Amino acid sequence: MDTPTHPGVFQPGDRVVGADGVARTVRGMAPRRPHEPARVVAEDGVELIAAHCRRANREDVTAARIISDYTAALIREDPDPNRPQWKAALADLDAAMAYREAAETHPASRAAIAEGRSSTVQDLAGLTVRSTPGADTPAPENLEETALREEAWALLAVLTEDSHAHAFQPVQQAGAERPAGWTYRTGYGANARYGWIAARSARRGEAHAEYRWQAERAATGAAALVAAGPLPEGFADRPLDELRSALDGLRDRAARVRGTEPRYVLDQEVAAALQVLAASSFAEVPPGFNPGVGQGAPGHDPAVTGVFVVPASNGHVMAMWVEDGRYVTAAGGPFKAQLREIRRKFEEAGWTLVPGSVRVVTARRPGA
Incomplete structure (x- = not known):
């Protein structure tokens, strides 16, 4: 759509x-x-x-409402995941609802979307989950092994079709023990687009999304609506050491971390801050990234856009909004609205804010 x-x-x-x-x-x-x-x-x-x-003018939102109502009706009338028309209608519904979630101003519409984005999608997910065979669920002691095999198969399946795919990220549903699928990026900067693959269903996005969260929702919906099949021969019985070695190489293609630099992924303060800012649009950050250098300088990466958090002294963290790889505008000013939102989330979580720079937010968690 x-x-x-x-x-x-x-x-x-x-x-x-x-x-x-x-x-x-x-x-x-x-x-x-x-x-x-x-x-x-x-x-x-x-x-x-x-x-x-x-x-997102009134007429644009109205058009999205019409499209979401129409596609929801199509999906209800003939819920057959194998029909190309049904798949297209589901993709259109998801795109329309994702757009409305950001653009709607009507209180009732926003409340309905916040509750579940779409009763149609909820109904379909519930119907499919109830009808999905349970025999395929691995025993608890095999969960880690199963997840490893599924990830290796999914990443290699994507790379077979698109050798430029990178920045793979798992999509984990609430309460699930294994990823529902993986998203990945192709292209950089303004040309970046995001694809997805559902775990073991061999179902992939035919058209790449503009934002990763759109691909994440598509992968989650596909996992709920399509029953997972068996792993292909060679993945179900391949030695785990070989798969781990292959995955290390595949993950190296995606050595980016959402919201912080890879070397800080185990920092407790950063992890706590990212949890507070969980609803934010996080940047995908490569090793050695520096938001303070000019374009073309070592450490600059124009593909980085979103919230970025790093540890500071005495248990503090610094959070900032980065756009085109820089934490300031082209004129050198701060991203005021985004920083205001970051401050609000820290304050609501009870963090102590430190006065100082207008270009970053420095905060300390309660009890730290």
């Missing part, structure tokens, strides 16, 4: 949803800068990359 998108230029008064998932009103287009992408100036002064914005 083609959700409402920008035509290249936004007008004052337009409502848009940026890459951080926040809806804002447009003040106008920023003056064009050489070698810089077109940017939108929001009412709060934040500059957004126009290519990352989706139009």
Whole structure:
């Protein structure tokens, strides 16, 4: 489905949803800068990359409601996951609901989406889970081994079709003991797109999504709606040492961590901060990333956009919003709206905020 998108230029008064998932009103287009992408100036002064914005005016949201209602009806009428038309309708429904989740302003609509995104999807998931055979569920002592074999098969299946796939991330449903699938990225920066593969179903996204969270939802929906099949021959009985060695190589292609630099993944303070900011759009960070250097300098990576957290002294952490690999705008100013949201989440969680820089948020967790 083609959700409402920008035509290249936004007008004052337009409502848009940026890459951080926040809806804002447009003040106008920023003056064009050489070698810089077109940017939108929001009412709060934040500059957004126009290519990352989706139009969210009343007529755009209304169109998304019509599409979601229509596709939901199609799915209810003939719930056959094997029909291409049914699969297309499910993809359209998911895209429409994902767009509405960000763009809706009607209180009743937002409440319904927050409760479950779509009663249709909930019903389908419940129906399929009830009808899925339980004999395939591994014994508890084999869970780790099964997860390892499934991951190796999934990553290799993706790379067979797309040798440029990288940045694999597991998709874990609440309460599940094994990943429901994996998402991956292809391309960098403004050209980055995200694909997915469901665990053992051989079902993959035919069209790559603009954002990883869209691919995550598609993978979760596919895992709930399609029964997992047996692992292909060679994966079910291959020695675990061989699979672990293969996976190490595959994971090296994706040596990026969501929300922090790979070397800080075991830091307790960083882990606690990422938990507080769990609903945020996290950056995917490579080793050696430095948000403070200029474009082209060592440590700069224009593909990094989102919330980024690093440890600071005395048990503190520093959280910031990074866009195009930098924690400041092209003019050197802070990303005010995103930082304001980070502060709010820390305050609500009872963290102590440290006054200081306007470009980052420094905080300390309770009791630390």
